Amino acid sequence: MRTEWSEFRESLRRWIYFRKVRFKRFLKARRAKQEDRLAKRNAPTLIPEGANIRQRADPRQSKIKRLRADFSNDLEETRFRFKQWKHFRWMRVRHFFQAVRTRLADMPSIIGFFKYLLHKRQRSIREQESLSTRKMEAKASSWSKFRSIYLPEWLRRWTIGGKPKSVLLAFLLLTSLVFVLAAYPAYGLLKALRAEQLLENSRELHQKGDLQGAFRKAHASYMLNSETLETFRWLCETAESINYHELLSWRQRLADHPDSGPQDRIKLVRTALDFHQPQVAEEAIRNLREQEVEPSEYLYLRLLTTLAHGRPAKNAAIRQCREILSLPAPPLEAYRIYWSLCLDSMDPRFGREAVNHMKQTAAASGAVGLAALRTLLQLPFEDEKKQRLYSKMLWEHPLAQRHDLLLSLRAVFFGHSLPETALRAALGKQYDRLDNTELQEVTSILNNLGFHENATDLLPTRTMASNKELWVEGLRARIGSDETKETEKVLMEQTPFTESERRFLHSLLLRKNKEFKKADEELVEALRMATASDLPILRKFVLLHEDKATLVALLHRLAKEPAMQRWAQALLILTLQRGAEDEPLEELLGAIQANDYRNNPETANRITRLKVLHGQDLVACRKIAEGLVARYPDVREYRFTLALCYQESDRPVESLRLLEGMLSANPSECPTQRLIGARALLRNGFSSEARELVVGFEKINLLAAERRILDYVLTQTKAKQKGPVLP
Incomplete structure (x- = not known):
């Protein structure tokens, strides 16, 4: 404020000074005019009597004209002096260049004089050197003569002119x-x-x-x-930090180096798993020696390699996890893998084992106990007291993060929105000053936990501007709160979504309002207009459609992108198989080759089994199945696929021999594997055992090819022929 006041005073002072100078000039000019008028009035008349009084006889000019004349004279004189100064400066420059030209004209004679002096000096030096050489030759030894006389003389003669071209060429070489x-x-x-x-x-x-x-x-x-x-x-x-495509080959070269260490081979295993090359990882693990790595780390690497085979290797992976957890100080990731494998919703056999293990681990301190509490609170609980107990333990855990506190609040306020005091207690001092990054993280956690109303209250719709991530979380919160009308109004505003994304979200709202025909039309148009940059948003919202046809349509669109074609086709096959859609599945299977997925054993096994069920590429599929069984003899799923290939090739005995010990001791939960085992038993005369494997299959959803196998087994076992004991 003081600075602005001083600037105002300074500008006012300058304005007053300017006006004062102008006014002084005006007074001076007016005074000169007044003096002229007064002088003319008081001057004696010069007109003789009888003369014409209208004729002016005073020859003097007025004072103002005299001032103007003086100013004009001064100006003319100044101009003259400036022209004169410029003329003299130009004359000096011209004389300088004339002198330079004169000196340059005399330069040859000067150079010749200096050349004479130089040649005279060189001649005297040569005479002195020849004199000293003659003196040295008279009293020096042979080696001294060669080193100090003949060798320099030889070099001098080699360098002087007049030599033939051969000599010069030899010297140059x-x-x-x-x-x-x-x-x-x-x-x-x-x-x-x-x-x-x-x-x-x-x-x-x-x-x-x-x-x-x-x-x-x-x-x-x-x-x-x-x-x-x-x-x-x-x-x-550095290549690993940017996921460079040649990283795996470089790691292999580094591991093959004779000076490489065990850490290089361990990194090769992890890189091979990241690049979906389990065969390379297994080869690298075989090259590891037990004394090079710790037992827990060695077993953990084997576990990662087993997990790369997918669902078929689940039982083997669980056994390896138990072995790792029995060792002292197992890695935290081994706990997480073990719990996720046991809590598989499609195979709940190990669920109780995982829950009991997590309850025992929850009391442990450190990151292991925190991970157990996180997983426990994400499971459905029958006992509310235990759920609140685990929630309190997670809230009081010293390593608990922001999302852990919100997870513990969900156990207390499940089915209700969080009160402001609880949310403020979880977020702490940052509740009132969240930036866009933190706000997007918090709202994403709230949406994932089901607190859509709290996420809506946190998001400032008017100030989000072009922040697409915040708009995505805001739409998720509104859709989760069933605010379809408000969401539709928001989409009509200037949101940072493309036209395809906007249409896809609009189709979601139409489906929520049960306008299925319009929703399908919008979905088709959205997928037609979608580009590669629009697909992440579509993948984020596709599950909110709650419609299998939407998921299939999106997977078809993703399969058209070169970078996503492989995994999109594999996921599309799995989706069509679970939906028992035979015609599109058979058409898709005919367009792909199982050999293209040889680096992914799980996907190759699934495609091979489905192709054989639909009667496609039997010979090629049998070779792939035989290779999988030879490489992984302990994986049950690969044996069932090969048994199916043998059944389609009219080799029932080999089919049953391949499944020996798997049908009676621990039958599989997979319907397809049970059907394959039942047909193998039936064709070898075990009709009653085959009938037991397919009990209740009439009510489940099966593919047409699987339904044909079931009908065949049921038809052949109607007579209830009693067979021998299981092999």
Whole structure:
């Protein structure tokens, strides 16, 4: 405020001074005019008597005209002096250049004089050298003569003119050879120094977060010096940070190096699993020696390799998890894998085991107890007291994060919105000052936990502007709260969604309002207009449609993208299989090859089994199934697929021999595997045992090919022929 007041006073002072100067000039001019009028009035008349009084006889000019005349004279004089000064300056410059030209014209004579002096000096030097040479020749030894007399003289004669071309060429070759011999080690040294400099720059860029720049510097360093193992290791680290496509081959080369260590082979296993190459991971694990790694880490790597096979290797993975958890200080990730495998909703056999294990682990301190409490509170509880007890334990846990506190609140306020005091207690001091990133994280957690009304209250709709992530969470909250009309109004506003995303969300609202025909039309148009950048939003909202046809349509659209084609087709096959849609499934199976998924054993096994059920590519599918069984003999699902191939090839004995010990001791829960086992038993004369495997299958949803196998088994076992004991 003080600064603004001082500036105002200064501007006012300048304005007053300007007006004062103008007014002084005005007074001076008016005074001059008044003096002129007064002088004319008081001046004696010069008109003689009888003359014409209208004729003016006073020859003097007025004072103002005299002032103007003086000013004009001064101005003319100033102009004249400026022209005169400019003329003299130009004359000086011209004289300078004339002098330079004169000196340059005399330069040859000066150069000739200096050349004379130089030649005279060189001649005297040569005379002195010849004199000293003659003196040295008289008293020097042979080696001294050669080193100090003959060798310099030889070099001098080689360098003077008048030599033939052969001599000059030989001299040039010898000189270049010397330079090459000297330049090769120098170039190697410079390359090593530059490679080390690039490696240091790469480390600095990696610390600053510039991953692309760090990778380029590391690659340039490796190209300059590829023999250093440390540079190659750092190149693999930077390539892993950007998920470079050649990382797996580089890890393999690094592991094959004779100086590589166990950590290099361990990283090769993890990289192979990340690139969905379980065969490479298994080969790397076989190359590991027991003394190189700890037992828990070795077993954990084997577990990761087993998990890469998918659902068929579930039982083997659970056994490995039990073995790891029996060791002291098992890794936290092993606990999570064990619980997720046991809590599989499609196979609830191990659910009680996982719950009991988590209850025992919940009392443990550290991250293991926290993970157990998180998983327990996400399960449906029958005992409300225990649920509140675990919620209190999670709230009071020292390592609990923001989402843990909100998860514990869900157990207390399940089915109701959170009160403001509880939400403020969970968020702490940041409740009133959440930035956009934190707000998006909190609202996403609230939506995932079912607190849609609280997420709606937190989001400032008017100030979200073009923040797409906040708009997504806001729409999820409104749709979850069944506010379809308000959501439709929001979509009509200037939201940062594309036309395809807007139509997809509108189809979701229409389906919520039970306008199914319009919803299907909007969905078809949205998928037609969708680009690759629109697909993440569509995948996020597709499950809210609660309609299988919508999911299938979206998967068909994702399968058209080259980057998503493989996994989208595999997921589409699984969806159509569970929905028992035979015609689209058979059409899709005819368009793909099982051999394309050879790096993913689970998907290859599923596609092979479905192709054989539909009578497609029997020979190729049998080869794939035989390869899977030979590579993984302990996986039951692969044996059932191969048994199906043998049944379709009229080899029932081999089919039953392949399933020996699997049908009586521990029959599978999978309907397809039970049907395959029942047909194998029936064709080998065990009709009653085959009948027991398919009890109750008439009421479940099956594919047409599976239904044909069931009808065949039921028809053949109507006579209730009693067979021998199971093999």
